[in-house]
Amino acid sequence: MTQARSHEFRTRAVQALRDETLKSALARAKDGFVLKRRQALDALPEYEALRDRAVAIKNHTLEYLDHYLERYEEAVIRQGGHVHWAENAEEACRIVVEICRQAGARSVTKGKSMVGEEVGVNDALEAAGMEVVETDLGEYIIQLANEPPSHIIAPAVHKTRGQISDLFHKHHARYGLTEKLVEVPDLVNEARQVLRQKYLDADVGITGANFLIAETGSNIIVTNEGNGDLTNTLPKVHIVTAGIEKVVPTLEDATTLLRLLPRSATGQQITSYTTLSTGPRRPGDPDGPEAYHVVLVDNGRSAMLRDEFREMLRCIRCGACMNHCPVYGAVGGHAYGWVYPGPMGSVLTPLTLGLREAKDLPNACTLNGRCADVCPVRIPLPDLLRSLRHRQFQHQLGTRRARWALRLWAWLAQRPGLYRRVTTLQVRTLRLLGGRRGRLRFLPLAGAWFRGGRVLPAPEGETFMRAWRRRGKNP
Amino acid sequence: MSGARERILAAVRQGLGREALPVASREALDARLRSTVEPDQHLRPRLAEGDIGYLFRARLQSVSATHEPLGSEAYVPAAVAAYLDSRHLEGPVAVAPCLRALDWRRAGLDPRFGQSHGEDVLCVSRAFCAIAETGTLVLLSGPDNPTTLNFLPDHHLVVLHAPDLVSHIEDAWTRIRAREGDWPRTVNLITGPSRTADVEQTIQLGAHGPRSLHVLMVDPGDR
Amino acid sequence: MTTTSAPRRVALFVTCLVDLYRPTVGFAAVKLLEQAGCRVEVPETQTCCGQPAYNSGDNATSAELARSVIEAFESYDYTVAPSGSCAGMIRYYPRLFETEPDWQARARALAERTFELMSFLTDVCGMTTVEAGLAETVTYHDSCSGLRQLGVKEQPRQLLQGVRGLRLKEMADAEVCCGFGGTFCVKYPEISGRMVADKADAVAATGATTVLGGDLGCLLNIAGRLKAVGSPVKVRHAAEVLAGMTDRPGLGDPEPG
Ligand code: SF4
Numbered sequence: 001m002t003q004a005r006s007h008e009f010r011t012r013a014v015q016a017l018r019d020e021t022l023k024s025a026l027a028r029a030k031d032g033f034v035l036k037r038r039q040a041l042d043a044l045p046e047y048e049a050l051r052d053r054a055v056a057i058k059n060h061t062l063e064y065l066d067h068y069l070e071r072y073e074e075a076v077i078r079q080g081g082h083v084h085w086a087e088n089a090e091e092a093c094r095i096v097v098e099i100c101r102q103a104g105a106r107s108v109t110k111g112k113s114m115v116g117e118e119v120g121v122n123d124a125l126e127a128a129g130m131e132v133v134e135t136d137l138g139e140y141i142i143q144l145a146n147e148p149p150s151h152i153i154a155p156a157v158h159k160t161r162g163q164i165s166d167l168f169h170k171h172h173a174r175y176g177l178t179e180k181l182v183e184v185p186d187l188v189n190e191a192r193q194v195l196r197q198k199y200l201d202a203d204v205g206i207t208g209a210n211f212l213i214a215e216t217g218s219n220i221i222v223t224n225e226g227n228g229d230l231t232n233t234l235p236k237v238h239i240v241t242a243g244i245e246k247v248v249p250t251l252e253d254a255t256t257l258l259r260l261l262p263r264s265a266t267g268q269q270i271t272s273y274t275t276l277s278t279g280p281r282r283p284g285d286p287d288g289p290e291a292y293h294v295v296l297v298d299n300g301r302s303a304m305l306r307d308e309f310r311e312m313l314r315c316i317r318c319g320a321c322m323n324h325c326p327v328y329g330a331v332g333g334h335a336y337g338w339v340y341p342g343p344m345g346s347v348l349t350p351l352t353l354g355l356r357e358a359k360d361l362p363n364a365c366t367l368n369g370r371c372a373d374v375c376p377v378r379i380p381l382p383d384l385l386r387s388l389r390h391r392q393f394q395h396q397l398g399t400r401r402a403r404w405a406l407r408l409w410a411w412l413a414q415r416p417g418l419y420r421r422v423t424t425l426q427v428r429t430l431r432l433l434g435g436r437r438g439r440l441r442f443l444p445l446a447g448a449w450f451r452g453g454r455v456l457p458a459p460e461g462e463t464f465m466r467a468w469r470r471r472g473k474n475p
Numbered sequence: 476m477s478g479a480r481e482r483i484l485a486a487v488r489q490g491l492g493r494e495a496l497p498v499a500s501r502e503a504l505d506a507r508l509r510s511t512v513e514p515d516q517h518l519r520p521r522l523a524e525g526d527i528g529y530l531f532r533a534r535l536q537s538v539s540a541t542h543e544p545l546g547s548e549a550y551v552p553a554a555v556a557a558y559l560d561s562r563h564l565e566g567p568v569a570v571a572p573c574l575r576a577l578d579w580r581r582a583g584l585d586p587r588f589g590q591s592h593g594e595d596v597l598c599v600s601r602a603f604c605a606i607a608e609t610g611t612l613v614l615l616s617g618p619d620n621p622t623t624l625n626f627l628p629d630h631h632l633v634v635l636h637a638p639d640l641v642s643h644i645e646d647a648w649t650r651i652r653a654r655e656g657d658w659p660r661t662v663n664l665i666t667g668p669s670r671t672a673d674v675e676q677t678i679q680l681g682a683h684g685p686r687s688l689h690v691l692m693v694d695p696g697d698r
Numbered sequence: 699m700t701t702t703s704a705p706r707r708v709a710l711f712v713t714c715l716v717d718l719y720r721p722t723v724g725f726a727a728v729k730l731l732e733q734a735g736c737r738v739e740v741p742e743t744q745t746c747c748g749q750p751a752y753n754s755g756d757n758a759t760s761a762e763l764a765r766s767v768i769e770a771f772e773s774y775d776y777t778v779a780p781s782g783s784c785a786g787m788i789r790y791y792p793r794l795f796e797t798e799p800d801w802q803a804r805a806r807a808l809a810e811r812t813f814e815l816m817s818f819l820t821d822v823c824g825m826t827t828v829e830a831g832l833a834e835t836v837t838y839h840d841s842c843s844g845l846r847q848l849g850v851k852e853q854p855r856q857l858l859q860g861v862r863g864l865r866l867k868e869m870a871d872a873e874v875c876c877g878f879g880g881t882f883c884v885k886y887p888e889i890s891g892r893m894v895a896d897k898a899d900a901v902a903a904t905g906a907t908t909v910l911g912g913d914l915g916c917l918l919n920i921a922g923r924l925k926a927v928g929s930p931v932k933v934r935h936a937a938e939v940l941a942g943m944t945d946r947p948g949l950g951d952p953e954p955g
Pocket of ligand 1: 316319320379
């Protein structure tokens with residue numbers, strides 16, 4: 001499994017906030033994604049109805065997931081493909097490495113696969129002595145930088161053109177490309193040139209799947225660059241890595257989801273390439289892979305079926321929740337410390353890695369609800385985060401101080417008489433400290449408030465309840 | 476490995492809080508799988524009134540693809556030659572074997588028929604159908620229409636016959652199911668040239684696949 | 699303006715922040731409710747809605763607090779709070795009693811009759827205009843719970859249109875969270891600080907002289923930032939303006955003289 005640093009959220013978030021380059025990169029991305037999605041949905045009057053349908057399709061499939069997985073498997077086998085099942089990340093890696101070994105692979109190309117990131121397949125292949133090349137431009141950039149993705153749709157969204165230019169300059173010299181390029185078209189071209197050879201040389205191509213179709217045994221990938229297609233067409237072996245929740249019954253079902261995915265992700269009606277791959281090449285086919293493997297990965301998913309977290313399995317990985325998350329917009333994806341950032345990551349990471357590893361993630365959220373508003377499959381992300389907080393509370397994972405403060409407050413709140421006396425005193429003190437300025441610049445025990453670059457407005461001086469009683473207003 | 480399969484299916488059932496499904500429920504689910512009737516026709520996005528050909532061309536334009544009308548498939552070679560000329564393109568050309576019968580020589584071309592290996596400057600293939608809703612070309616793999624032609628060249632030209640234009644994505648599935656033989660190995664839904672926005676959200680065409688996509692729309696009734 | 703014959707008996711849920719910080723908002727709410735023809739009472743035993751506990755995952759404690767609120771408020775026709783987030787919390791009460799059907803029924807009965815002030819005035823009482831004036835350009839921050847949980851968006855704007863002399867200029871990203879988030883603002887002060895700094899910038903960019911909102915938590919946060927950077931923009935709860943009670947300095951502003 002990809003190494004997690006989610007427990008460092010707090011420090012990494014603070015570091016990220018100081019990074020001015022990151023700030024500008026995130027601001028640009030956020031505005032672009034938000035605006036384009038809005039425009040795309042404004043042009044789709046059926047949007048809300050499609051969402052309802054999408055939720056129904058996903059819920060139905062999850063309700064009968066065992067059946068649809070079996071049907072999907074049968075269909076793949078009927079078309080000459082192989083299906084492998086992996087309970088966890090290690091197993092998934094072992095299976096992929098084994099297929100590559102048997103194919104005598106030395107070089108492997110990869111289309112973007114979040115499950116691949118999740119299970120850490122690159123590290124496993126490299127440890128087995130194979131060269132792995134990410135072919136999605138964003139993934140390629142972060143592979144050169146030796147970083148995890150910071151966004152599920154745009155993995156290198158945190159990188160500026162200047163940083164990409166430096167990376168290419170440093171890493172492309174060994175291909176004889178020594179000129180330092182700075183313009184976007186030139187950078188894209190150079191990557192195209194380098195990667196083109198990699199595709200042609202690769203023995204195995206690994207892609208993810210946006211959907212698995214039980215009806216036909218196909219996997220569907222949705223891309224804009226065409227890298228996924230070169231990856232699944234040119235090498236002699238094609239491996240698909242996919243979570244078990246990716247299966248849907250029919251192409252019509254997938255179509256409903258396809259109408260939502262690109263619009264929610266990038267504001268496109270449809271991406272440049274939507275590709276269905278079904279089994280290996282057929283008799284007479286001049287191209288296409290000779291072998292077709294699917295690795296179905298559980299890695300914590302079946303356990304999520306049990307309770308309210310089943311809703312999370314509807315996720316189609318569109319990234320809208322993070323594009324609209326003000327916390328993600330402030331700290332970027334790396335602060336979350338693992339492969340899934342933003343609201344969906346704050347739910348998935350603790351569920352996959354354990355509450356303890358990702359203690360901060362469910363809490364680092366204002367529960368403002370914008371993510372749930374934009375989620376095409378209506379996942380109640382804030383409610384799920386709250387559920388995780390509840391679990392944390394039950395396991396006593398919060399700080400002692402926070403628990404005691406809360407307990408004291410609740411104790412007081414249940415004793416209205418005492419509560420009135422305490423609050424009256426509190427308010428008077430604050431009022432006194434605020435003086436005529438009407439604000440406080442510091443207050444013992446409340447230092448955190450001020451660390452947010454804020455002053456504390458002073459209260460009026462008398463509580464409402466006291467003033468109300470003084471006026472004798474209640475009958 | 477099959478141990479993992481059983482364990483995962485068992486874990487799924489445990490998560491769902493039930494045993495394996497009884498035969499009757501399975502049959503009902505299979506009926507849903509086989510049924511190609513759409514439950515929600517009304518969920519197809521309503522298209523602008525009028526000619527779907529017009530809509531399709533407008534969509535092509537919006538995704539930076541180009542198109543030209545042809546009165547007959549016989550004019551394809553000349554159109555390809557003109558395309559090469561006007562852009563001063565030189566280099567090998569590969570053509571889908573299903574277009575082999577056309578008179579390429581008369582247009583002054585000597586293309587290779589078959590898949591691409593990456594050296595071609597231009598490839599020509601034939602669309603199985605196209606979707607007006609999204610401006611999408613649907614190409615099926617096979618000996619007649621190799622998939623590599625769609626992704627390796629800088630310029631991809633696609634022959635589309637007007638009657639093969641359908642209105643919605645679902646119509647394409649219906650057509651593919653209705654044709655003879657197995658479900659195709661690869662179905663490519665292609666909408667515009669290759670693009671990326673991975674460098675500072677700036678859209679750049681020709682990331683890994685074709686830099687331009689040009690549709691030759693054969694419509695005898697058009698003239 | 700009265701719209702019904704028998705006056706509605708409304709219990710004001712003051713909210714702890716209004717009680718502590720800004721009683722004016724409470725009195726403004728009472729005035730507006732009375733103008734809308736309601737008979738307003740303030741249950742004496744009210745303290746806290748339990749939201750801090752609920753959002754911290756302490757469901758047992760929030761259920762305890764919820765019981766007190768239910769007992770104090772269930773006998774009224776309506777419960778109204780000058781805060782989307784506290785009204786929203788009461789709407790969540792039924793969730794706290796999944797295993798106690800009796801309490802859940804009582805919680806549901808209360809939740810159904812609990813409203814945020816602005817939406818109560820317009821949607822329930824049919825209030826369309828107010829008797830107030832403020833010759834200023836103002837901008838409005840949409841608080842998250844009000845906006846997304848309770849659908850409060852047009853109601854305050856509609857009422858503000860009736861304020862003589864007032865001009866509303868929308869800010870960029872009015873619907874984006876200000877970074878308050880209850881305990882979030884002290885648990886993650888740096889992130890919260892960035893969010894409220896962005897919000898303060900958006901407010902300043904409108905050129906408005908006052909920023910309004912419907913939730914005191916957000917307003918304290920926004921005022922805290924604006925005043926830290928020396929901004930002259932005044933911060934008020936919208937109820938103050940609608941009730942014509944704007945003689946007090948804005949949040950965090952000094953007393954005159
Ligand atoms: S949780 Fe919803 S919005 Fe977020 S990535 Fe998944 S589908 Fe998209």
